[in-house]
Amino acid sequence: xxxxxxxxxxxxxxxxxxxxxxxxxxxxxxxxxxxxxxxxxxxxxxxxxxxxxxxxxxxxxx
Numbered sequence: 250x251x252x253x254x255x256x257x258x259x260x261x262x263x264x265x266x267x268x269x270x271x272x273x274x275x276x277x278x279x280x281x282x283x284x285x286x287x288x289x290x291x292x293x294x295x296x297x298x299x300x301x302x303x304x305x306x307x308x309x310x311x
Contacts, residue, residue: 257290271298 257278264274275295282288 253284253287254290257287257294261294 260278261271261274264277265271269277272295275291275298279288279291279295282291
C-alpha cells in the first residue's frame with residue numbers, strides 16, 4: 250500500500266473514531282485533498298463503500 254493511501258485510510262479511521270460517518274469523512278478528505286491522485290483514491294474508496302452498502306441491503310432484503 251503506498252504512503253498516500255495509508256495516509257488517507259489513517260485519516261478516515263481517525264474521523265470515524267470521532268463519530269463522523271464514512272460518507273462525511275470521505276467528503277472532508279476529498280475537500281482537503283492536495284493532489285488529483287488523492288481525489289481519485291478517495292472517490293474509488295467512496296464507490297467501493299457504496300457498492301458494499303448496496304450489497305448489504307440486497308442481503309437484508311432476501
